Amino acid sequence: MTERGLLIVLSGPSGVGKGTVRKELFSQPDTKLQYSISMTTRSPRDGELDGIDYFFKSREEFENLIEADKLLEWAEYVGNYYGTPVDYVEETLQKGKDVFLEIEVQGALQVRKAFPEGLFIFLMPPSLSELKNRIVTRGTESEDLINNRMKVAREEIEMMDAYDYVVENDKVELACDRIMSIVTAEHCKRERVSRRYKKIMEAEF
Numbered sequence: 001m002t003e004r005g006l007l008i009v010l011s012g013p014s015g016v017g018k019g020t021v022r023k024e025l026f027s028q029p030d031t032k033l034q035y036s037i038s039m040t041t042r043s044p045r046d047g048e049l050d051g052i053d054y055f056f057k058s059r060e061e062f063e064n065l066i067e068a069d070k071l072l073e074w075a076e077y078v079g080n081y082y083g084t085p086v087d088y089v090e091e092t093l094q095k096g097k098d099v100f101l102e103i104e105v106q107g108a109l110q111v112r113k114a115f116p117e118g119l120f121i122f123l124m125p126p127s128l129s130e131l132k133n134r135i136v137t138r139g140t141e142s143e144d145l146i147n148n149r150m151k152v153a154r155e156e157i158e159m160m161d162a163y164d165y166v167v168e169n170d171k172v173e174l175a176c177d178r179i180m181s182i183v184t185a186e187h188c189k190r191e192r193v194s195r196r197y198k199k200i201m202e203a204e205f
C-alpha cells in the first residue's frame with residue numbers, strides 16, 4: 001500500500017509573501033509538491049488565469065460547491081469566498097504525493113480539524129510596517145482595502161500559536177529553504193515513526 005502524502009498548509013497575513021514564496025517553491029524543477037488550486041469569487045487580477053492562479057467562480061457557483069460538500073474548507077475573506085477542492089486533495093494524498101495549500105487563517109484552522117496530521121506553517125513578516133509596505137508596493141488594492149487587510153492581518157498574526165512552525169519571510173529564498181527543511185525533517189520523522197510502528201505490529205507476542 002502506498003503511504004499517504006503529507007498535507008502542507010502555508011498561511012499568514014495578506015501581503016506577507018505567501019504567493020511569492022509558493023511560486024518560488026514551485027519554480028524549483030525538482031519539487032515533488034503538488035499545488036492545490038483554490039476556488040474564489042474574487043475577480044481575476046491583471047495576468048491571473050482561470051485554472052492556473054485560481055478557479056474563478058460566481059457566488060452562486062461557489063455556494064453550490066459548499067452545498068455539495070465539494071470543499072475541504074472555505075472562508076469569506078475581505079468580501080470574497082475562497083475554498084479548497086476536497087477531491088483533488090484527497091486523490092493526490094492517496095497517490096502518496098504531498099499537497100501544498102496556500103490559504104488564510106480561518107481556512108487553515110478548518111483543515112486542522114479535518115487533517116490534524118497535516119503540517120501547518122505560518123509565514124511571518126519581519127514587522128507590521130514591512131507588511132503594509134509590501135501590500136502598498138504590490139499595488140493591487142485600494143486604500144480602503146489595504147486598511148481592511150491590515151486590520152485582518154493583526155487578528156491573523158494572533159493565531160500563529162495554532163501552527164506547528166512559524167517561518168519569517170525576510171528574504172524569499174531563505175523562507176523557501178526554511179520551509180523545505182521543515183518538510184524534509186517532517187518526512188524523516190514520519191518514516192521513523194512508521195518503521196517503529198511496523199516493527200511493533202510485526203513482532204511475535
Ligand SMILES: Nc1nc2c(ncn2[C@@H]2O[C@H](COP(=O)(O)OP(=O)(O)O)[C@@H](O)[C@H]2O)c(=O)[nH]1
Pocket residue numbers: 012013014015018019038039042073074075077082083084102103104105106107108
Ligand atoms: N481559506 C482559504 N483561503 C484561501 C484559499 N485560497 C487563497 N486563500 C487566501 O485568501 C487570501 C486572499 O487571497 P488573494 O485575494 O489572492 O490575495 P493575496 O493572497 O493577498 O494576494 C490569502 O490569504 C490567500 O492565502 C482557499 O482555498 N481557502
Ligand SMILES: Nc1ncnc2c1ncn2[C@@H]1O[C@H](COP(=O)(O)OP(=O)(O)O)[C@@H](O)[C@H]1O
Pocket residue numbers: 012013014015016017018019020021134135137138169170171172
Ligand atoms: N521576502 C520579501 N521581501 C520583500 N518583498 C516581498 C517578499 N516576499 C514578497 N514580497 C512582495 O510583497 C508583496 C506581497 O506578496 P504576495 O506574495 O502577493 O503576498 P500574499 O500572497 O501573502 O498576499 C509583493 O509585491 C511581493 O513581491
